[in-house]
Amino acid sequence: MISNARSAGMGDSRMALNQVSRRFHVLVVFMLIVIALLGLRLALLQLGDHEQYAAQADDNRISLRALPPNRGLILDRRSRVLAENRPAYRLVIVPERAEDLEDTLARLADLVPVSEDERRRFEQQSERSRPFESIPLKSNLDDREVARLATHRHRLPGVDIEPYLTRHYPHGELFAHLVGYVGRIDTRDRERLEADRYRASTHVGKTGIERQYETQLHGSAGFERVETNAQGRVLRVLERTDPAPGQNLQLNIDLDLQRAAYGALGDYAGAVVVLEVETGKVRALVSKPGFDPNLFVHGISHANYNRLLEHHQRPLFNRVLSGGYEPGSTIKPFIALAGLQAGVITPDTEVFSTGQFRLPGHSRTYGDWKRGGHGRVDLELALAESVNAYFYRLAVELGIDAISRELALFGLGRAAGLDLPGENSGILPTRSWKRATFNQAWFPGETVITGIGQGFIVVTPIQLAHATAALAGRGHTAEPSLVGQREPVRMVRHDDAYWQAVHEGMEAVVHGPSGTARAIAPQLNVRMAGKTGTAQVFGRPDESEGIEEREQDELPEFLRNHALFTGFAPSEEPRLVVTVVAEHGGGGASVAAPIAATVMNAALAVGL
Amino acid sequence: MSASPGTLLADGLRRLRLDPWLLALLLVLIGFGSLVLYSAGEQSMALVWRQWVRLALGMAVMLFVAQLPPRLLKAWAPALFAAALLMLVAVVFFGVGRGAQRWLDLGLLRFQPSEAMKLALPLALAALLQGKPLPPDWRTVVLAAGLIALPVGLIVIQPDLGTAVLVGMSGACVLFLAGLRWRLIFGLGGVLAAAAPLIWLNLHEYQRDRIRTFIDPESAPLGEGWNIIQSKIAVGSGGLSGKGWLEGSQSHLEFLPEPHTDFIFAVLAEEFGFIGVAAVLALFAAIILRGMFLASQCRDTFGRLLAGAMVFMFFVYLAVNVGMVSGALPVVGVPLPLVSYGGTSAVTLLAGFGLVMGLYSRRRFMG
Numbered sequence: 001m002i003s004n005a006r007s008a009g010m011g012d013s014r015m016a017l018n019q020v021s022r023r024f025h026v027l028v029v030f031m032l033i034v035i036a037l038l039g040l041r042l043a044l045l046q047l048g049d050h051e052q053y054a055a056q057a058d059d060n061r062i063s064l065r066a067l068p069p070n071r072g073l074i075l076d077r078r079s080r081v082l083a084e085n086r087p088a089y090r091l092v093i094v095p096e097r098a099e100d101l102e103d104t105l106a107r108l109a110d111l112v113p114v115s116e117d118e119r120r121r122f123e124q125q126s127e128r129s130r131p132f133e134s135i136p137l138k139s140n141l142d143d144r145e146v147a148r149l150a151t152h153r154h155r156l157p158g159v160d161i162e163p164y165l166t167r168h169y170p171h172g173e174l175f176a177h178l179v180g181y182v183g184r185i186d187t188r189d190r191e192r193l194e195a196d197r198y199r200a201s202t203h204v205g206k207t208g209i210e211r212q213y214e215t216q217l218h219g220s221a222g223f224e225r226v227e228t229n230a231q232g233r234v235l236r237v238l239e240r241t242d243p244a245p246g247q248n249l250q251l252n253i254d255l256d257l258q259r260a261a262y263g264a265l266g267d268y269a270g271a272v273v274v275l276e277v278e279t280g281k282v283r284a285l286v287s288k289p290g291f292d293p294n295l296f297v298h299g300i301s302h303a304n305y306n307r308l309l310e311h312h313q314r315p316l317f318n319r320v321l322s323g324g325y326e327p328g329s330t331i332k333p334f335i336a337l338a339g340l341q342a343g344v345i346t347p348d349t350e351v352f353s354t355g356q357f358r359l360p361g362h363s364r365t366y367g368d369w370k371r372g373g374h375g376r377v378d379l380e381l382a383l384a385e386s387v388n389a390y391f392y393r394l395a396v397e398l399g400i401d402a403i404s405r406e407l408a409l410f411g412l413g414r415a416a417g418l419d420l421p422g423e424n425s426g427i428l429p430t431r432s433w434k435r436a437t438f439n440q441a442w443f444p445g446e447t448v449i450t451g452i453g454q455g456f457i458v459v460t461p462i463q464l465a466h467a468t469a470a471l472a473g474r475g476h477t478a479e480p481s482l483v484g485q486r487e488p489v490r491m492v493r494h495d496d497a498y499w500q501a502v503h504e505g506m507e508a509v510v511h512g513p514s515g516t517a518r519a520i521a522p523q524l525n526v527r528m529a530g531k532t533g534t535a536q537v538f539g540r541p542d543e544s545e546g547i548e549e550r551e552q553d554e555l556p557e558f559l560r561n562h563a564l565f566t567g568f569a570p571s572e573e574p575r576l577v578v579t580v581v582a583e584h585g586g587g588g589a590s591v592a593a594p595i596a597a598t599v600m601n602a603a604l605a606v607g608l
Numbered sequence: 609m610s611a612s613p614g615t616l617l618a619d620g621l622r623r624l625r626l627d628p629w630l631l632a633l634l635l636v637l638i639g640f641g642s643l644v645l646y647s648a649g650e651q652s653m654a655l656v657w658r659q660w661v662r663l664a665l666g667m668a669v670m671l672f673v674a675q676l677p678p679r680l681l682k683a684w685a686p687a688l689f690a691a692a693l694l695m696l697v698a699v700v701f702f703g704v705g706r707g708a709q710r711w712l713d714l715g716l717l718r719f720q721p722s723e724a725m726k727l728a729l730p731l732a733l734a735a736l737l738q739g740k741p742l743p744p745d746w747r748t749v750v751l752a753a754g755l756i757a758l759p760v761g762l763i764v765i766q767p768d769l770g771t772a773v774l775v776g777m778s779g780a781c782v783l784f785l786a787g788l789r790w791r792l793i794f795g796l797g798g799v800l801a802a803a804a805p806l807i808w809l810n811l812h813e814y815q816r817d818r819i820r821t822f823i824d825p826e827s828a829p830l831g832e833g834w835n836i837i838q839s840k841i842a843v844g845s846g847g848l849s850g851k852g853w854l855e856g857s858q859s860h861l862e863f864l865p866e867p868h869t870d871f872i873f874a875v876l877a878e879e880f881g882f883i884g885v886a887a888v889l890a891l892f893a894a895i896i897l898r899g900m901f902l903a904s905q906c907r908d909t910f911g912r913l914l915a916g917a918m919v920f921m922f923f924v925y926l927a928v929n930v931g932m933v934s935g936a937l938p939v940v941g942v943p944l945p946l947v948s949y950g951g952t953s954a955v956t957l958l959a960g961f962g963l964v965m966g967l968y969s970r971r972r973f974m975g
Contacts, residue, residue, distance in 0.1 A: 013741065017909060017912075020787065021904065022787075024903070024904045028896075031896055034927050035926075038934065042885050045934060046846050050847040053840065056845070060841065060857070061857045228861070
């Protein structure tokens, strides 16, 4: 061939050309094999593992977005709103769209006040979020702030005003301890909450009904299946499951009665409980002072929180459930029942009150509140005039074991079972309790003062109200309840005559000629039975009622005794129980009884 | 005898020293590639136009290179190589670029000397080997190895591993085609394997990361591994027939990195499925076969070695890119030849095909 001859002539040997030809073949085969292997590799990915990768591509593309449910409303027994969801506006920033975040924040500060806390929360959240997500800077804007921001928004790129629903308590401090409040979900909440239901939620019930009935109130998060790009920006909604809203919750509480009870306490710190005897339904539950629960919804400021903590009346303390008080003379009807049941006394048993009581062989004397004593008294008069001597003697004859047994039947020493978190169980002293607590034997003198509700014994207002309901119902009542109704039970079984005798004694407290609370009789619109009591704060345990009240007025307020009253009405067919504790009120008769009368009248006025 | 228009066109192209078959195959590839590019580039026609301008420039370079007489090429080979090497040295001292120094700033335009070396090194080696008895003796082999090692070393320190591999492979290919003895080939392979730990120690941290993530992409699912994972998902989710043109969710929802440049093959695989992949691989294979046929027909060893190396370089581009996209090779910044967006490699590759066609056109005396 010409070309071969020519190329050979140019210095390429035929051998060299053959050598290159052979290598060409090898190289072509090599390249084809590699291309085939690449094809095989792609076939494995595209045909073999296709399903797995297709699923991964969908996972990439599609993400679930949680939608928050609307929280259930809390209503009173007549469906008046106690906790609602109010539309509010919050200021949000999309960092990606703000040209200069620092500058934007600085300019915003001129329009709306932004606190240190808010600024810090914004920064924490923006670190955790993607740049196109809107991050709230300030929630619950007021109308003027919304208006100001709306006018200046065009100069603030990336800033937006976003509507949302926020929890609101229209009655403020009136239901602070009862309804409670919701607050931001924190790490501890996260641990106990079901992650799925709370995926989109920011708030959870922290106290009161809001916490107790969290499950019903909250509802469940809904979901949106959305198509997103790699930065997570939502491109379109593929599918939507609406959130399941929380259930509305109707309380047994009556708003008007609650307001009346709160008002009746006046300036006293204290507690008022109104129970329905037959059902145990709670019609009013006041712990005063309250506080504005709305402060906690958006995160309370340090200044406000410290103000609440340092207030001398401790507004954050829920006295109804956690306040432990000496029952004082309010214990006497229960001691009387124990005495009747044990046969130690009959309704007609008489005791002579000299003003001084002494245990045989002891020098210590126990006084009566009336100087010189009450003279000869039977059970009715002993209750009406709150004669200590009668109950000193009765207690000694009963012994501590019989007393504790009786009081235990009325539920003292254990939580009353109210459907609110944080109930205190009080103290019901027994021999074994004292041994366990102080490693000491029970002394006879301690039995004496237990007879007039002093010493170790501690009750909470809700316990005292519950025990009074059992007393009013002649042994029958149900556990106190804010929502629904518990099964009525027979807590105590006594001869009807005994119940009758004690009821009559308690009626004489209010309506008898010498009853300690006789002053309230004229203002009552119903015949009421009850018992006054005074819990010791300072001074001798037995000189704390009646005449000494005048001296109490001269003491500084924080040393004055707590005033107690617990009673029921109508006295013949008891329907309602009212229990009042007025801290540092001085005397049960002069302070607590009139409050109870006002509350009872209010209860009748609202049709209870 | 009146010829058909097709024959007339083919004759016209042959007169321009272009091979009608190879040119047709390249144009089919470019046409299909433009479709994929349109999809990958967010349906920007402007992007496609910019690419077409570059390809037209490449075609012009191809036409020009095809006219260069082999004698001139041989004569200029040492000078061209020396110039390219000098520029690579200059890059070390005066180079510009982000992260890696790869460019020379010549005032009016920026120039990447390593790109010129892809042509200059095979040219120099082919010129060196031509006329020598083949297989080459050891002196020639050592000299050739030195000519390869110098530019490759300079490119590795830029650092640009992808280009270093391409330049090295094109040079090695010339030696291989010249009949480098098998025992030497395997011996060198053994030495390289033994030196692997040494190479590892001298790699840049980002290069080591790429190899680490290649071995275990899940170790850094949001970092370096992201590219490999998302690319494999794109390819695998395409299935047999693909999601349809413009319908690839991985490509269009920004999961796939660099969808219009290095990872464009993943877009193709996602949208056109295995059928599209097989068709494109077949097209590449046809181009390579036609190219190797043309190379094998060249008049002398110089032409065959040079043309063969050019086709092989085209193959290396393909294999490295598809291997990377399918997760079979580490992530190395090598584009899919003539399909990925970008002008540099397209011009170099088309110039290479210009050499192949020009050398083939002089397989025997003409006129």
